[in-house]
Amino acid sequence: MISFEQSIAAAVAKTGTFLEEEVLQLLTVPQETTHGNFSLPCFALAKKLRKAPKIIAETLATEIELPQGISKVEPINGYLNFFIERSFLATSVLTQIEEKGLNYGHASSNNKTVIIDFSSPNIGKELAFHHLRSTMIGNSLSRIYKANGYRVERINHLGDWGTAFGKLIVMYLREGGSLEEEALDQLTVKELNLLYSSFSKISKENPELENEARAAFTKLEEGDSLYRKLWSAFKKATLKELMRIYSMMGVSFDHYIGESFFEDKIPAVLDELREKKLLVKSQELDVVMLNDFDLPPCLIRKSDGSTLYATRDLAAALYRKKEFQFSKCLYVVDLGQSLHFKQVFHVLKKMDYEWYQDMYHIPFGVILQQTEEGKWEKGKTRSGTASLLRDVIEAAKEKILTFINEKNPELENKEEIATQIGISALTFNDLKNRRLMDVKFDWDSALSFDGATGPYVQNAHVRLCSIMRKAAYTAKIEDVSWDTLTDDAAYELIKVLSRKGNNIAKACETDEPSTLAQYALEIAEAAHRFIHQDRVLGSAEEKSRLYLVQATQIVLENVLDLLGLFPIRQM
RNA sequence: GCCUCCAUAGCUCAGUUGGAUAGAGCAACUGCCUUCUAAGCAGUCGGUCGUGCGUUCGAAUCGCGCUGGAGGUACCA
Numbered sequence: 065m066i067s068f069e070q071s072i073a074a075a076v077a078k079t080g081t082f083l084e085e086e087v088l089q090l091l092t093v094p095q096e097t098t099h100g101n102f103s104l105p106c107f108a109l110a111k112k113l114r115k116a117p118k119i120i121a122e123t124l125a126t127e128i129e130l131p132q133g134i135s136k137v138e139p140i141n142g143y144l145n146f147f148i149e150r151s152f153l154a155t156s157v158l159t160q161i162e163e164k165g166l167n168y169g170h171a172s173s174n175n176k177t178v179i180i181d182f183s184s185p186n187i188g189k190e191l192a193f194h195h196l197r198s199t200m201i202g203n204s205l206s207r208i209y210k211a212n213g214y215r216v217e218r219i220n221h222l223g224d225w226g227t228a229f230g231k232l233i234v235m236y237l238r239e240g241g242s243l244e245e246e247a248l249d250q251l252t253v254k255e256l257n258l259l260y261s262s263f264s265k266i267s268k269e270n271p272e273l274e275n276e277a278r279a280a281f282t283k284l285e286e287g288d289s290l291y292r293k294l295w296s297a298f299k300k301a302t303l304k305e306l307m308r309i310y311s312m313m314g315v316s317f318d319h320y321i322g323e324s325f326f327e328d329k330i331p332a333v334l335d336e337l338r339e340k341k342l343l344v345k346s347q348e349l350d351v352v353m354l355n356d357f358d359l360p361p362c363l364i365r366k367s368d369g370s371t372l373y374a375t376r377d378l379a380a381a382l383y384r385k386k387e388f389q390f391s392k393c394l395y396v397v398d399l400g401q402s403l404h405f406k407q408v409f410h411v412l413k414k415m416d417y418e419w420y421q422d423m424y425h426i427p428f429g430v431i432l433q434q435t436e437e438g439k440w441e442k443g444k445t446r447s448g449t450a451s452l453l454r455d456v457i458e459a460a461k462e463k464i465l466t467f468i469n470e471k472n473p474e475l476e477n478k479e480e481i482a483t484q485i486g487i488s489a490l491t492f493n494d495l496k497n498r499r500l501m502d503v504k505f506d507w508d509s510a511l512s513f514d515g516a517t518g519p520y521v522q523n524a525h526v527r528l529c530s531i532m533r534k535a536a537y538t539a540k541i542e543d544v545s546w547d548t549l550t551d552d553a554a555y556e557l558i559k560v561l562s563r564k565g566n567n568i569a570k571a572c573e574t575d576e577p578s579t580l581a582q583y584a585l586e587i588a589e590a591a592h593r594f595i596h597q598d599r600v601l602g603s604a605e606e607k608s609r610l611y612l613v614q615a616t617q618i619v620l621e622n623v624l625d626l627l628g629l630f631p632i633r634q635m
Numbered sequence: 636g637c638c639u640c641c642a643u644a645g646c647u648c649a650g651u652u653g654g655a656u657a658g659a660g661c662a663a664c665u666g667c668c669u670u671c672u673a674a675g676c677a678g679u680c681g682g683u684c685g686u687g688c689g690u691u692c693g694a695a696u697c698g699c700g701c702u703g704g705a706g707g708u709a710c711c712a
Contacts, residue, residue: 092654105654107692117692141655142692186712223712323712349710358638366710373712402639403707429640430706442705471674497648500640502705504647508661513674515660516648523674531671582649585659596676613671635674 071131072102072146079127081120082109100138100145101153101559107142117142150550150558157562158549161615162541166622169564171213177388178214180206182396183315186223187302187322188232188256191309191453193443193505194431200491201428201499202396203315203628204577211626212572217388221380222322224299226373228260230281233294234273235259235266243290248297253305256298282370285327309454313487314628326379330371333379337364342414352411362407377408385419392422394575399427399500426575429502431494440504460486463511464519468635475634484630485519486511491628492518496581516585522632524588525624528617529633531600531610539611548605549612553597557590557612561619568626577627584623591616 073087082090087104094103106120113120121139128137133152138145161168182202185195206216236259242248267273284291303320310316334350337343342352348367354360364375384393395405405425412420432440443451465482468475475481493510494503513519532538549558563583571579594616600609624631 089652090654094655095650095658096655099655103655105693107654110692143655227711347709351709360638360708363709368710370710372710398706399640400706401712404712406639427640467674472672501648502641506647509647512661517660519674520660523672527672527675534671578649582659585649589659592675593677595671599670601671635672 068102068131068133068146068148072104072134075128075131075134076104076124076144078129079124081113081124081127094143094145099140099143100147102146102148104144104146105142106144110142150555151546153555153562154546154549154558157558158541158544158611158615161561161618166618166625167211168619168622169568170211171565171569173215174213176214176391177217178209179217179219179384179388179390179393180209180396181219181221181394182206183310183317184221184223184397185306186228187299188228188253189260189302190253190257191306193451193453193456195453196456196490196494197428197431197503198396198398199310199313199315200494200628201426201577202394203313204495204580204626205394205396205426205575207626207628208568208571208577208580211568214392217319217390218317219319219321219384220317222299222320224295224322225324225327225376227278227281229284229295229298230277230279231263232256232259232298233280233284233291234277235263236294243293248293249300251297251301253302256301278368278370282368285370309457312457312483313491314630321380323376323380326376326383327371329379329383330375333375333382334365336415337411340415342411352414354407354410354414357410359403359407359410362411374404374408374411377404378411381408381412381423385417390422392424394424394426396426396428399429401425402427424575426499428499431503431505433505440502456490457483457487459507460490460511463507464489467513472635481632481635484632485522485635488522488624488629489518492521492581492584495577495627496585498578499576518629521584521588521620521624522629522635524591525617525620525631526633526635527595528591528613528620531595531613532617533633535601535606535610539607539614541611543607544611545605545608548608551598553590553594554609554612557594557616560586560590561616564619564623571626580623580627584620584627584629587616587620587623591620 069088069091072091073084076082076087077084082104086108090104090108092103092105094100104121104124106117106124109120110117118139118141121142121144124144125137125139130137133149133156134146135149135152136147138147164170180202182205183195183199185191202218206218210216239259239262263273263277280291284295299322334343337352343350343364344353345351346353346361349363350365351361351363354362362374363372364378365371381393384390397405402425405423409420409423409425412423430442432442435441461479461483464485465478468478468482489511493505496516497503509515510517511519513523549555567579567583571577595613598605598609600606600613603609621631
């Protein structure tokens with residue numbers, strides 16, 4: 065399928081003024097609808113041709129042979145504007161949707177593997193509200209990359225190793241926790257979370273507890289059987305709750321490979337670093353110096369010999385490269401850790417691994433909540449001001465449920481739908497803006513059905529489905545009379561649908577789900593306008609309009625899916 | 636101190652591989668429901684794109700300086 069851009073470029077090139085690639089590069093989509101569908105600014109060549117841009121555009125307009133589907137060209141102020149014939153655009157777009165269905169706008173397989181490391185919570189802690197960011201950005205990116213032809217490996221790099229476990233073990237034993245199998249099986253994350261908070265409380269007055277915790281971790285690393293037993297019980301309890309929340313959110317992983325998995329792979333990494341003469345002693349610990357990149361040293365091993373975050377990430381990177389032969393590896397982790405990733409990637413570079421440049425940190429901003437004084441603040445796990453994700457989801461569901469009871473009390477599966485709308489609302493609120501922006505979370509604006517929200521977008525989908533359901537038949541493309549889909553509302557909607565592929569590609573190139581979130585809003589707005597202005601059922605144009613409704617529903621459903629929102633059909 | 640990120644309407648943000656008169660939503664105000672979910676649509680009001688200089692035919696967008704905010708910066712992750 066040749067795109068409009070390509071055929072315009074070919075037609076312009078034929079006049080001998082521009083090269084085809086130049087046109088493709090310069091061609092823009094004007095903001096003003098009166099300026100047509102595509103616009104070619106002729107300023108760049110003015111100097112070379114020694115002619116005013118205005119003249120160039122005018123000459124081009126008379127010389128160009130209109131490609132198929134372009135109804136007219138118009139030179140204005142040095143721009144050459146192209147107008148697509150409405151019925152031609154309708155035919156072209158809707159035929160493609162008919163052929164590709166949900167995959168319309170997707171790229172074909174490129175035989176490349178991308179690894180997406182996301183969510184990666186710590187074992188022993190409950191998922192906090194801020195974990196939503198990595199989880200939902202990563203989830204959406206996995207879907208977007210897949211739609212772009214990549215093979216995707218979703219990895220949950222669980223924080224299941226480190227001094228934190230020393231703390232848990234110390235507290236558990238101190239509080240006389242049972243060592244019986246059965247009791248260990250019954251452990252919940254909630255109880256583990258409590259151990260953490262009492263640890264930080266008690267250690268304030270008894271600082272030696274910190275040393276005890278460190279020692280306990282060392283003992284765990286050495287393989288003490290009791291400690292190992294406790295550790296795996298803690299892990300099991302946490303995973304149980306994690307899986308419950310992930311499945312509720314519609315998130316899944318291909319691999320759960322925690323940090324502990326790399327425990328026995330670390331000596332080899334240390335050997336390799338030594339062999340390559342990168343490991344040096346500094347202030348009692350082993351580091352890799354990175355001054356040649358203007359970076360502080362990367363800490364590899366503590367003075368007591370135990371490992372650090374960076375060490376495990378190095379081991380994980382080497383393992384992933386070997387195991388998956390990825391062409392890209394993404395780490396969806398908050399902005400605060402950018403120095404860490406920069407260091408790890410540069411250590412790989414110093415180890416002479418060319419693929420260090422295929423490693424990408426995909427940073428994002430934090431979730432802020434407004435204080436009573438109106439200041440935006442970050443919730444802190446330590447001070448207990450951070451909300452638990454499950455509580456936030458539950459609260460969102462309750463609020464939506466109240467709304468449903470008011471508006472549509474007859475709805476079946478109210479509870480389930482309320483949960484799905486609630487989670488989608490939280491997700492959309494997280495994804496609608498660029499990753500790097502902090503999310504200013506506000507209940508009212510996140511859960512509102514008005515404006516740039518999940519419920520608004522879902523509602524558009526629901527209304528389309530509702531029309532389809534009431535029609536009780538499926539419109540066929542053969543029955544579409546293309547001339548009836550040329551009024552402003554239908555035309556604007558079709559134009560929006562035509563941009564799906566470009567938006568998916570852009571979202572993928574920039575690792576920005578927000579591109580698709582904004583696009584979902586555009587579809588919803590155009591769809592609402594269309595069904596408001598052009599009555600479908602019972603109208604003379606019913607079959608054609610119903611077909612457009614069906615096509616829009618398919619596009620919107622897939623875009624919602626790529627964002628990780630639930631494309632519900634009734635609400 | 637050094638490094639990174641952010642600054643666009645009263646509020647929350649799009650727009651950033653340079654293109655025409657800078658766009659939405661919220662809030663406020665005004666219309667539109669016997670008609671496919673008014674959970675909607677249409678309209679009014681609202682701007683020194685933080686600031687100065689530079690590059691360019693053309694800058695919210697690129698470069699440099701400054702201001703303000705957030706984060707990171709050796710034994711947490």
